[in-house]
Amino acid sequence: MKPVLGIETSCDETAAAVVDGKGRILAESVLSQLSEHAPFGGVVPEIAARTHLRYLAEQVRSVMEQSGIGFPDLGGVAATLGPGLIGGLVVGSQFGKGVALANRLPFVGVNHLEAHALTPRLRGVVKNEAAFPYLLLLLSGGHSQCIAVAGIGQHVRLGGTVDDAVGEAFDKVAKLLGLEWPGGPALEKLAAEGNPASHVFPRPMMRRPGCDFSFSGLKTAVAQTVLRAGLNLERGARADIAASFQQAVVDVLCDRAAHAMDLMRGGFPDADMLVVAGGVASNAAVRAGLFVAAASHGFHLVAPPIRLCTDNAVMVAWAGVERLRLGWSDSLEQSARPRWPLDTLEAVLG
Ligand code: KG4
Numbered sequence: 001m002k003p004v005l006g007i008e009t010s011c012d013e014t015a016a017a018v019v020d021g022k023g024r025i026l027a028e029s030v031l032s033q034l035s036e037h038a039p040f041g042g043v044v045p046e047i048a049a050r051t052h053l054r055y056l057a058e059q060v061r062s063v064m065e066q067s068g069i070g071f072p073d074l075g076g077v078a079a080t081l082g083p084g085l086i087g088g089l090v091v092g093s094q095f096g097k098g099v100a101l102a103n104r105l106p107f108v109g110v111n112h113l114e115a116h117a118l119t120p121r122l123r124g125v126v127k128n129e130a131a132f133p134y135l136l137l138l139l140s141g142g143h144s145q146c147i148a149v150a151g152i153g154q155h156v157r158l159g160g161t162v163d164d165a166v167g168e169a170f171d172k173v174a175k176l177l178g179l180e181w182p183g184g185p186a187l188e189k190l191a192a193e194g195n196p197a198s199h200v201f202p203r204p205m206m207r208r209p210g211c212d213f214s215f216s217g218l219k220t221a222v223a224q225t226v227l228r229a230g231l232n233l234e235r236g237a238r239a240d241i242a243a244s245f246q247q248a249v250v251d252v253l254c255d256r257a258a259h260a261m262d263l264m265r266g267g268f269p270d271a272d273m274l275v276v277a278g279g280v281a282s283n284a285a286v287r288a289g290l291f292v293a294a295a296s297h298g299f300h301l302v303a304p305p306i307r308l309c310t311d312n313a314v315m316v317a318w319a320g321v322e323r324l325r326l327g328w329s330d331s332l333e334q335s336a337r338p339r340w341p342l343d344t345l346e347a348v349l350g
């Protein structure tokens with residue numbers, strides 16, 4: 001299998017990468033749009049689309065040069081087709097189709113969630129290529145889901161958030177505490193200075209059957225605490241709130257993951273790997289909590305390197321390799337799909 005060019009533009013990262021048929025990364029580049037969106041306190045879809053349009057061609061040119069191969073040496077082009085923000089998806093997928101068409105290469109329209117799900121199968125992420133089935137806990141700014149990954153295009157959604165995504169909760173609480181967007185990393189830093197037992201925040205869904213999450217009640221409880229304490233909270237008091245919020249999130253995630261592992265064992269008795277992905281997976285307290293939860297269920301935790309947990313094009317190129325190896329490619333007529341749940345993947349492919 002020849003190398004595949006991957007393109008990711010579903011949110012606010014303009015990314016390109018080249019990955020070979022064995023999962024080796026030949027070139028990768030991620031251009032974060034943080035400075036474009038920071039003044040607005042969140043991603044502005046129109047700005048995101050225009051920024052992808054401005055920088056994507058240069059990103060692709062740069063990774064092709066880094067990889068040392070030419071377009072005719074590629075085995076295909078893979079671009080994220082969904083889910084995500086429509087403007088960016090159109091820019092990236094149409095660009096990818098153009099490269100494929102001009103070079104007579106197959107095109108793969110990648111589901112962004114499947115790309116996260118297949119990351120542990122990249123070379124070097126785990127000792128031997130991660131074998132199916134495994135349990136994926138996807139914890140990002142837009143998605144919080146427990147997914148049984150049984151094979152390429154074979155995913156079962158075991159549960160997910162009923163309101164906010166976990167990254168969104170981190171971002172909103174960070175904003176309440178006066179931290180800059182995106183708040184997750186800043187909140188983690190502040191929490192390190194605080195006492196996680198100083199406030200007892202609610203743990204929504206704890207001990208409920210299944211593995212759904214909910215974060216909006218927790219976020220509201222933090223908002224009320226901040227409101228009661230007044231606007232000019234000193235750093236120590238804000239650190240205590242941050243640490244207590246983070247502890248509540250870790251407790252909820254560990255409880256939900258434990259239920260997901262039980263469900264996974266019900267369907268796949270030999271499963272023993274819990275993979276965590278998405279931006280929140282870079283949080284050390286989350287990783288440490290899940291490590292213990294996994295071990296106590298006879299699972300081992302796989303946490304890919306942080307740059308592969310957050311949005312990137314390496315995972316998109318790799319999803320392209322996995323699909324092309326099976327002889328699966330997509331028609332250039334496939335349109336971007338802003339909503340595209342993972343468990344409908346096979347149905348879509350027909
Ligand atoms: O997966 P990701 O890079 O992008 C998508 O949302 O698809 O995730 C970004 C999210 C943001 O909400 C960010 O605040 C959160 O992940 N995040 C963190 C940390 N690093 C990023 N949340 C908690 N702790 C962190 N260290």
Ligand code: ZN
Pocket residue numbers: 112116140278310311
């Ligand atoms: Zn993502």
